[in-house]
Amino acid sequence: MADEHTRVQNFFTARAADWDTRFPDDGPAYAAGVDALGLGVGDTVLDAGCGTGRALPALRAAVGAQGTVLGMDLTAAMLDSAIRAGRDRSGALILADVARLPLRSRSLDAVFAAGLVSHLSHPGPDLAELARVVRPGGQLALFHPIGRAALAARHGRPVTDDDLRAERNLRPLLARSGWRLDTYTDEDDRFLALAVRTR
Template sequence: MPQDRAAVRAFFAERAAGWDAKFAADPPRYAAAIARLGPLDGAFALDIGCGTGRALPLLRAAVGPGGTVLGMDLTPEMVALAATRPGALVTVADCTRLPLPEATADLLLAAGLLGHLPEPATALREFARVTRPGGRLALYLPLSRTALAARHGRDPATDPQAEPVLRPLLAATGWRPVSHHDTDDHYLAVAERT
């Protein structure tokens, strides 16, 4: 899996058109993960690395009419597809330089993002910068983290989302780990902004 920005953008650009069809079984998994995040009514939620926007309608429903959802992705082709979702608010952005002021977001969802980053700590620091104290970060995968790491040639034990690696990484970048679910069919780690 590519990790530099240009390679990541090119990788996802050529796959954007078929992305939703390839992962058609994912929406119920996303819905279950978002439900596990607890009440989000009125929240300002960010979907960082939103891809084609599969989670945007689910987040929109979770935050209700008083909330706001903003999707961001590095790949313009993905953002163009995400923009077709009803009520979608999306922009092209680099997750290490988010176009937001400090302490504005209540929730950041990053699904399948951390494994694409050469320096996850840089992104986690930036996520912390734009999140209000007490706000939450949800790192999510709709499949096994271990299987995904192995598929991409990474050692599952040293993968940035492996709990022994992630806990100190979160602590060093402004987050307090809250929960960590790493199962054979999904991955969800939640942290709170300190």
């Protein structure tokens, strides 16, 4: 696991400084992904693998001043970029691993996770750890601003059957990890899987 963490950290550290300029038009997609969570004023939400904090302003707008917004990432350079962008004003930034969240059980109403699934060292246990910190009935949004086919094309590779984000793979993985997949959208301009924390 340490090797995988190092790989992920090295990948994102090398890209942190110009990450936002590489994807300048994703803001509306992030806002729409956050809207789909249906957060309420006063809710507590975690942006897991928050990167440069692109979702944090939309999450703050959704939960209001009374709510709590946490942004958590494994890579310090990404959090530094979030601070430089002023996104730390929208939520508290925490350097941590989603495999071992420094949060109480059932303390969150929802988790937003953009692009996270493909970077998890142990997807089942890691998704179960996210489930641990969400109250029963709370929600998880697995999001990406473009769909699986568009993302594969961007990287010059085909969509494969073993992709964790494929619905036939994701649904049972979530079910084993304490989640029920409610809605699944995989279109060129958005990937969004919404799941509910089971009891």
